[in-house]
Amino acid sequence: MRSTVFALIVSGLAFIANYSAIATGTNRPTTFPLNTDPTWANLPPVFFCGEAVPIHEEAVAHRLMSALVQKTSYGKALANMRLRASAFFPIIEPILERYKIPADFKYLPLVESALRGGAVSKAGAVGYWQLMPATARELGLTVDSERDERLHLLKSTDAACRYLRFLYHKMGSWTLAAAAYNNGIGNLLSSIRKQNERDYYYLRLNAETGRYLYRIIAFKELFDNYQQYKMVLPVHVWNTLSAPLPRKLPHIEMEVPLLEEETLEADTEEAVSVPIALSSVTKKSEDVPLPNAADVFRGGIKARLDKAGVLQRGQVWVFHLTRDGMADGKPVDQGDVLYAVVEDIDPKTNKVYFRADKVYSASDRQTHKIALSAVDASTGRIGINLLDMAQVKSGWISTWKVL
Numbered sequence: 001m002r003s004t005v006f007a008l009i010v011s012g013l014a015f016i017a018n019y020s021a022i023a024t025g026t027n028r029p030t031t032f033p034l035n036t037d038p039t040w041a042n043l044p045p046v047f048f049c050g051e052a053v054p055i056h057e058e059a060v061a062h063r064l065m066s067a068l069v070q071k072t073s074y075g076k077a078l079a080n081m082r083l084r085a086s087a088f089f090p091i092i093e094p095i096l097e098r099y100k101i102p103a104d105f106k107y108l109p110l111v112e113s114a115l116r117g118g119a120v121s122k123a124g125a126v127g128y129w130q131l132m133p134a135t136a137r138e139l140g141l142t143v144d145s146e147r148d149e150r151l152h153l154l155k156s157t158d159a160a161c162r163y164l165r166f167l168y169h170k171m172g173s174w175t176l177a178a179a180a181y182n183n184g185i186g187n188l189l190s191s192i193r194k195q196n197e198r199d200y201y202y203l204r205l206n207a208e209t210g211r212y213l214y215r216i217i218a219f220k221e222l223f224d225n226y227q228q229y230k231m232v233l234p235v236h237v238w239n240t241l242s243a244p245l246p247r248k249l250p251h252i253e254m255e256v257p258l259l260e261e262e263t264l265e266a267d268t269e270e271a272v273s274v275p276i277a278l279s280s281v282t283k284k285s286e287d288v289p290l291p292n293a294a295d296v297f298r299g300g301i302k303a304r305l306d307k308a309g310v311l312q313r314g315q316v317w318v319f320h321l322t323r324d325g326m327a328d329g330k331p332v333d334q335g336d337v338l339y340a341v342v343e344d345i346d347p348k349t350n351k352v353y354f355r356a357d358k359v360y361s362a363s364d365r366q367t368h369k370i371a372l373s374a375v376d377a378s379t380g381r382i383g384i385n386l387l388d389m390a391q392v393k394s395g396w397i398s399t400w401k402v403l
Contacts, residue, residue: 044228048217049102049174053201060201067211067218068229072237077114079240082223084115086245088128092157099161102174107219108160108181111212117151126150129160138399139163166326175200175213183209301325301372303338305396311352315342319356319398330370335362338400340374351383356400372400 043061046053055061071078085106092106112130113119125132127150133143139159141149149155167177170185179200180188188209197203200213226233226241233241302322309315319338326332337360344353354374360367373382376399384398 044225046217046221048178048213048220049104051173051175053217057201063211063214064217067214068221068232070215071218071222072233078222078237079243081110081114081219082241083245085110085223088115088153091153095154095157095161099165101161101164101168104174104216104220105164105178107216107223108178110219111215117153117156127156128153129156131156131159135163169326169331170324172198173200178213178216179203179205179209182212301332301338301400303398303400305398306337309342311342311345313342313344316340317342317354321359322397330359330368332359333361333363336360337362338370338372340372343373345386346383349383350386352386353383354398372402374398375401 043055043064046055046064053060053064055064074081088109089106092109093103096103096105109115109128109130113128115128117128119128119130120126121130123132126148127136129150131139131141131150136143136150136156136159139162141155141159143150149159164177164181167180167185168174171177171180171188176188176198183205188205191203191205192198195203204210221229222241226238230238303319304322305317306320307318309317317340319340321332321334321336321338324331324333338356339358339360340354340356342352343355345351346353356370356372356374358367359370374384375382376384382401
C-alpha cells in the first residue's frame with residue numbers, strides 16, 4: 001500500500017513538473033526528472049529531533065518530496081551550502097548541545113539565511129538565525145548604529161538557542177517549537193486552539209509555516225542521509241552530495257544573489273569575530289515591530305503596572321504579567337501578579353532599580369519566590385531612566401529579567 005501511494009505521489013510530481021514546462025513554453029521540466037518506477041518508490045524512515053515524520057500519510061510524503069525536489073533544484077548553490085555547513089556546523093553544534101537542543105536544529109539557519117550572516121529579510125530580520133531587531137535586544141544582543149551582534153555566529157546562535165528552549169517549554173514538542181520560530185507563538189497557539197490539534201503534520205497552517213519544517217528536514221536528509229535516496233536523486237545531485245569535502249576550504253562561486261563570491265575560510269573567521277558594524281548589513285537601525293512570537297526571552301517577562309507606590313526605596317509596586325512565559329526558570333501565566341520593590345534610586349546614573357522577589361500565581365493561588373530585575377527594553381540593561389519614570393502611570397509595560 002505504502003509503495004503504491006508513494007508511486008502515485010512521485011508520478012504526480014513528475015506530471016506537475018512537465019505541465020509547468022509546457023505552461024512556460026519550454027520543452028524540459030523545470031525540476032529534475034523524477035524516477036517514477038514504483039519498485040523503488042518508498043521513502044526511508046524520516047525523523048526530526050527523534051520524532052518520527054508520519055510519511056505513511058500521503059499529504060506528508062507529498063510535502064516532504066516537494067521539499068526535496070526544491071532543494072535539488074538549487075544546482076551549484078546546494079554544493080556551496082554544503083561547504084558552508086561543513087565549516088559552520090562544528091561551531092553551531094556545541095552551542096545546541098549546551099542548551100540541550102537536538103542537533104537537527106543546525107539546519108534551521110540553512111533555511112533562514114543559507115548560513116549567511118549578512119542575510120536581510122523584507123521584514124527586517126538579519127543574520128544567520130534571522131532575528132528581528134527588538135527580538136535580538138530582548139535576547140541580550142546589541143543592535144545599534146555601531147554594532148549588530150546578529151551577524152556574530154556564536155552570539156546569535158546562543159540567543160537563538162535560548163529562544164528555542166523557551167519555545168520548546170511553551171509548545172511541548174520540537175516540531176511545534178520549530179513552527180513557532182517561523183510563525184510566532186501567538187499565531188501557532190491560535191491555530192492549535194481553533195483546530196484542536198497539536199501535531200504539526202496535521203495542522204492547517206499558512207503556506208510558509210506549512211512548508212517550513214519540511215524544508216529543514218529536506219536539508220537534513222540530503223546532507224546526512226543522501227545514500228537513502230540514490231534511486232530518487234539525479235546523477236549530478238548524487239555526485240554533489242557524495243563528493244568528499246576538501247580539507248582546505250576553497251574559494252566559492254555562488255549562483256544565487258544571496259550567496260555572492262567569497263572565501264569561506266575568511267567568512268568563517270568573520271562570523272565569530274567582533275565587533276560587527278550594522279552598516280555592513282543595513283543603513284537603518286530603527287526597530288521593526290516584534291512578530292507574534294512572545295517577547296519573553298532568557299527568563300524575561302513583560303508586566304503591566306497595576307499600582308504604583310511612592311518612588312522611594314523599599315516601596316512596593318504591583319504589576320500583572322501580560323503573557324505566559326518562563327520567569328527565573330518557573331512557568332508563569334498571563335494575569336499573575338508580580339510584586340516589586342524600589343531597590344535603589346541612583347542620582348549619579350539617573351536611574352531607579354526595581355527588584356521583584358515574588359509572584360502570585362492565579363492558577364494555583366500560591367505565592368512563589370522569584371528573582372527578577374526591571375530592565376530598559378531598548379538596551380537590556382538593569383535600571384529604568386528617571387526621566388522615563390516621570391511618564392509612568394497605571395498601564396505602563398515594563399520588562400523583567402533574571403537577576
